[in-house]
Amino acid sequence: MATSHRQFKDRIYEQFSRIGKAVSAPKRIELLDLLCQGPRTVESLAQQASLSVANASQHLRVLRAARLIESEKQGLYVEYRVADVEVCRFFFALRKLADSHLAEVAQVTQTYFAQRGVMAAASAVSGDELLRRVRNGEVLVLDVRPEEEFRAGHIPGARSIPIAELKARLRELPRGREIVAYCRGPYCVMAVDAVELLRKHGYRAQRMEQGVVDWRARGWRVEKERERVLS
Amino acid sequence: MATSHRQFKDRIYEQFSRIGKAVSAPKRIELLDLLCQGPRTVESLAQQASLSVANASQHLRVLRAARLIESEKQGLYVEYRVADVEVCRFFFALRKLADSHLAEVAQVTQTYFAQRGVMAAASAVSGDELLRRVRNGEVLVLDVRPEEEFRAGHIPGARSIPIAELKARLRELPRGREIVAYCRGPYCVMAVDAVELLRKHGYRAQRMEQGVVDWRARGWRVEKERERVLS
DNA sequence: TGCATATTCAAGCAAACGATTGAATACTAG
DNA sequence: CTAGTATTCAATCGTTTGCTTGAATATGCA
Structure with missing residues (x-):
């Protein structure tokens, strides 16, 4: 009983931490920032954030795993975009917090x-x-x-x-x-x-x-x- | 010039990521959640979150380094508390995001x-x-x-x-x-x-x-x- | 002064992470 | 069908992270 209670907590907080992990790498925050401006392709994102394409793709994978962004194949390109306006608001909250506290x-x-x-x-x-x-x-x-x-x-x-x-x-x-x-x-x-x-x-x-x-x-x-x- | 531009970006996003890193560990989110309920001592937090005291202290150090929480020595105990209501609101935003997207x-x-x-x-x-x-x-x-x-x-x-x-x-x-x-x-x-x-x-x-x-x-x-x- | 208690510090270890590289896959255009 | 392009995948390497253990520090009280 008590153990299952602990397990439940652990699982819930582990889920919460998926969001946290997604924004724990500077480059991923930069990508998120860019995506809040509008949809983009991998190459464009990589270039803007000074990343190799492979590296950008990897970061995008992490962001997508946390459901902060989604991707759709558009012909030869893959279009990445923010999953929801809520995500941008979250990014703003983070930025504001950093701004006011750091x-x-x-x-x-x-x-x-x-x-x-x-x-x-x-x-x-x-x-x-x-x-x-x-x-x-x-x-x-x-x-x-x-x-x-x-x-x-x-x-x-x-x-x-x-x-x-x-x-x-x-x-x-x-x-x-x-x-x-x-x-x-x-x-x-x-x-x-x-x-x-x-x-x-x-x-x-x-x-x-x-x-x-x-x-x-x-x-x-x-x-x-x-x-x-x-x- | 272009390099200093890149450097600026890197430094800014690195700062943002301090907040992200702070909430990238499940146990730290749990501690933050508890602290949003009110101030607490290390031992109390450790117990509530099923952590060893040393481990809790370490996590609290990380949260404090990101300025999400602050501590004050109260006689024999150290009281930890959220640095600002804004921090709780940030935690809620994160929780809500996880709630609605995951x-x-x-x-x-x-x-x-x-x-x-x-x-x-x-x-x-x-x-x-x-x-x-x-x-x-x-x-x-x-x-x-x-x-x-x-x-x-x-x-x-x-x-x-x-x-x-x-x-x-x-x-x-x-x-x-x-x-x-x-x-x-x-x-x-x-x-x-x-x-x-x-x-x-x-x-x-x-x-x-x-x-x-x-x-x-x-x-x-x-x-x-x-x-x-x-x- | 000395003992008990709360907290932090320091060292060590396994796991996870971020970047790099080179190859593989998927799609388009000729 | 083939060449070219965009993206992903897989393996590798050095770092960082989270946890454990045991010792050190600091405060309160007898």
């Missing part, structure tokens, strides 16, 4: 930005403020992620110019209006690069810390609340 | 209850329903966790009779009123045991799946929403 995260970020000679926090725009200014037509929202990710989902009204093409396509941007660039989230530096480039060319530009998915998660929560209140 | 969790639970000849889901009461019936004075809410945990926090109006003492203290309970027993949460079986015992002695008893902390988390969210709505 001093080292702030330190690493600060060191990197200092090394680049950029003020990290100074130019960051909060989601609430942006929302107001977008509505007023004051700003142009720029999505600097790869077009693939833009297509998978973006902030309504945003314009897509991947960071790699930005320099060549600068003339597409209006001079007068302020530009707010965003990318994958607070620890993605593409928007920082974009702002740096834009400012060097005389544009007024700012970075939004949140990415699309953070934005959507936020919007979703707000909507949910309104629903509950109104009903 | 079929094995349901299977393990079902197997255990079937083996005990108890209908698991049949007698579960939801938090919303309970709230209503408590307000009407229809039910008596019974906290069957160790008194230590009851003292650390409980559902308002609940009565404490630890499962170990329940049999001897049955006469304290009123015959007529329905009893709703709760313990640490959906995967804690103390309330199941209590309900079984109570029914065998002719009481009308049901189990509430949620524990105190789930309850509080729920309450907190509800309050938060009301605030936001009213302001």
Whole structure:
């Protein structure tokens, strides 16, 4: 009786730990982060995360075993995607926890930005403020992620110019209006690069810390609340 | 430049993975679960989780290194506690993810209850329903966790009779009123045991799946929403 | 001061893990 | 059918992890 009780506990916690194990390797978290931006193939993921294809495939296998992601054969390629929005929310919770509890995260970020000679926090725009200014037509929202990710989902009204093409396509941007660039989230530096480039060319530009998915998660929560209140 | 970019990413994800690693061992999740119920000493945790004291201490060291928990010397004992409510919420998110995505969790639970000849889901009461019936004075809410945990926090109006003492203290309970027993949460079986015992002695008893902390988390969210709505 | 108790530390061992390599499989296009 | 491409599989190697054991440290109490 007591032993079966112990067995039950052990089995349950072992199941819980499958999720934990899945996010215990840095590279797997990076893959999960990428997949939260949208579906991708193995090769694309491997390249983005600086992994060998075989190694990426192996990590993806682990993530899939924990049911955090799923895969589907699409012709010659295999498309991997997050199993559920819930998974992204879990990743955000983890990221937020690391952000608020691990001093080292702030330190690493600060060191990197200092090394680049950029003020990290100074130019960051909060989601609430942006929302107001977008509505007023004051700003142009720029999505600097790869077009693939833009297509998978973006902030309504945003314009897509991947960071790699930005320099060549600068003339597409209006001079007068302020530009707010965003990318994958607070620890993605593409928007920082974009702002740096834009400012060097005389544009007024700012970075939004949140990415699309953070934005959507936020919007979703707000909507949910309104629903509950109104009903 | 590109290398420093990679380095930054690697360092950030490595930080994130500290949280992941902390919850990658079943026993550490169990310890975290216990600590979400309230502060505890090493020995107490070790005993509850069926660990040697040295082993528990080691696991606690890992959890503390990830800043999920903190410890304070209290005379001869060391008190461990969760670093922040945010940590409990993270644990809940993990548990919920496992619950909804890993079929094995349901299977393990079902197997255990079937083996005990108890209908698991049949007698579960939801938090919303309970709230209503408590307000009407229809039910008596019974906290069957160790008194230590009851003292650390409980559902308002609940009565404490630890499962170990329940049999001897049955006469304290009123015959007529329905009893709703709760313990640490959906995967804690103390309330199941209590309900079984109570029914065998002719009481009308049901189990509430949620524990105190789930309850509080729920309450907190509800309050938060009301605030936001009213302001 | 010295004994008892709670906790941590240190060493050792088997198992699990992450990365690498090279081969195998599955699909497409010519 | 064959060549080429995307992905997975299998074997290997060095590291890390979780657990055990026994000793060390720290605090409280007689």
